[in-house]
Amino acid sequence: MSHSRSMATFSNIPLTFTVRRCKPEFVAPARPTPCEQKVLSDIDDQASFRFHVPFVHFYRNEPSMEGKHPAEVIRTALAETLVLYYPFAGRLREGANGKLIVDCNGEGVLFIKADADVTLEQFGDALQPPFPCFDELLFDVPGSQGILNCPLLLIQVTQLKCGGFIFAIRLNHIICDGLGLKQFLSNVAAMARGEATHLIPPVWERHLLDARDPPRVTCTHHEYDQVEASLPLDNLVQRSFFFGPAQVSLLRRLLPLHLRRCTKFELLTAFIWRCRSLAINLQPHEEVRMLCAVNVNSKMKPPLPQGYYGNAFVFPAAITTVKNLGENPLGYALELVKQVKASSSMEYMKSVASLMVIRGKRLYFPNVIGSFFLSDLTKAGLEDVDFGWGKAVFAGIAKAVGVISLFVQARNKKGEVGTSVTICLPAPAMERFAQELDKMLKQQPIEDNKSKSNRILSAM
Template identity: 65%
Template sequence: MATPSDIPLSFTVRRCKPEFITPNKPTSHEQKLVSDIDNQMNLRFHLPLVFFYRYDPSMEGKDPGEVIKDALAQTLVLYYPFAGRLREGNDGKLIVDCNDEGVMFIKADADVTLEQFGGILRPPFPCFDQLLCDFPHSQALLNCPPLLIQVTRLKCGGFIVALRFNHVMCDGTGLKQFMSAIGEMARGLVIPSILPVWERHLLDAQDPPKVAFAHHEYDQAEATATLLLDDVVERSFFFGADELSILRRLLPRHLGHCTKFELLTAYLWRCRTIAMDLDPDEEVRMLFAVNVRSKFNPQLPSGYYGNALVSPAAMTTVRNLRQNPLGHAVELVQEAKASVTEGYVKSVAALMSIRKKQVPFSTVAAGSYAISDLTNIGFQDIDFGWGKAVFAGPANAFGFASFFIPTKNNKGQVGTSVPICLPAPAMERFTKVLGNVLETSEIKGE
């Protein structure tokens, strides 16, 4: 089965002139500080997402671009920071200047049908640059729209919503909340079902800040190799119930009830490390995003849409990861996951406060890998009136980071798609390592 990246597809996109969409009612013009968790260097980038929608005959005569544009203007009344601009204070802390300059919005038409993107939608997507126009400085951190949206109508009556958001403004859960509000406005609601809560001070460091944990995710470890960004290949791999069942049989009995996330994260970490062919004595790290909304007592308020996540690191050497069975990697992931408490989150905020933004993740090393699990966020449930999305999620992987994305295979079986970026020789080895255990065409990305 061909993956989307294997499908030859070219099409022409005709774009309208970009617009800046502002709140359709007056909002507070003020400056809002982001949290110490928001402020970290690792979140200072724009993340692209894409949503595919089928034609719905009940919506005949309605323009999805106009519907979404009007709903966006209505939603920005409550989420007005998205219509502002990020500035940097004298102390390095980012500030949202809520000035109603607006969200950049583009309407477009493409001479292609949804079916031409292939029967199975998963990243990487061909010609994504056509689905989200890259304007000069549109990916800058400061003095730039924190959100860019393009709605592209297709020949079949379906459409694609592509967007890029500044991760400083929100995490995946927060973005889903915002996009769901746009969907509710598009379907006729006056007030969204979840009201937004800013309250970024809740994830600020205490005074005085106290770093109480070891945060290996920020170690600046020396690396014997770096992840080269040229000659990089991106492929998606599908893991359904059959594949996970095979992996579970590799575990000792006491780990038989580990979560799908723990099992798949450990397995991919081990396979990727083997494929990278690193020095056996090099330290390798597995970083993964943990939603901390429920870690607080009391919990963070419903509607909080800031970055409520930390990324603990499981850590070992290449030799230990390769020589030990899969269960060893699962236990390392479990230990890192269990370390995340309210105190751990406050300790991360303290580290960010003390060192300001100059604390990047330990990702320069080829042995560092990061995963963000999006399977339970519900991006596919966002409905602008045409029903749920056929696919919804990141448009691509990063050099060192992958996503778990809910999807289906060519048999209609529900599972998890994982886009992975690796240098071409490493990708060849990675696919071979996977195939040694999981002898199916799906797992090989074929």
């Protein structure tokens, strides 16, 4: 048992607590599983997906679960679930031409049982990423951060003194995306509740997202342009911005009437991209990019089979200049966002897969300050994962990953459900970004013709 004491500030509340962790262990499948090698798709194994993503779930006390340690319940359920989802218990290896495969050897996932002398209420009433002292809630086991020959999952379950708990997990993005993780965790949760009949059978079938034979690149892929950095991308800070119903309504009124039927995701993406581009201090003529994760499952014919849990999204890019974003109204950025989403078809996905085969491991997303990456997890349903203690108070990304921003569902101090967006920028740019947001939210709305006519008539 190891101890560590943490000091953090949650919701502007200073907080000190001690975490006691048991020695990390490997949880293997509860019964023998096939020893085989499974090939990943050409979408899965691209170089830009070779990183780990941290998630965190907060749960309240549930009186009916008194006397049960959540870590023990989840560990048992995890072992049972790995019988079906046994690739998660394997290790990534590199095959011919750098192709990644999963060696299904049953070694298991890393698991840590922990306790903390703090209550859920002490974390405040507005849980949003980034979470201070996350390293205490998910201990970085030395040697586990690699991509090859390392565990695909690291899990820590920390029981709180109020009876609630924190479930934290680090996922190797190569094995699945956010929706795939939700599917896996839903099965673990069903096992934990003793509802094995509610399982979602896993489907591997990664060949469905492979390139054609022979591979053919049929679309333009600016998301993989090699862009020269004009400013250093260092000394980064993270901060979350909450957008509730009032802010979303106000932003819609900044759009002309014909654009107001856009989705909340499209609206917030356009708004944040515009503010971010004006905040990073590039020259007016310099290009800025917006790379938006778009799930292609609904656009495939036929759709991917239910139970497929591999990466099933592409990152098409919109490109413009700082000047164009700054001098045009919000609708300009919105239309670029909508065009990018519309371009993401099955053909586009097959073209990306072909590009990976032809130029593959040398291609990366441009990791420069002028590129804005974002992914929407608000509809992933991670908060619905119920291990027997009810739905999560908060469930989603624990912090931004590099320059990738993620949208998650959260609540503010008033209890309103909205979207929390985690931004990662150099400190001076973050201050300017917050100022740009505030300035835009104070703009006068665009009047539609009907309300304008009514106002004129009432004045006569």
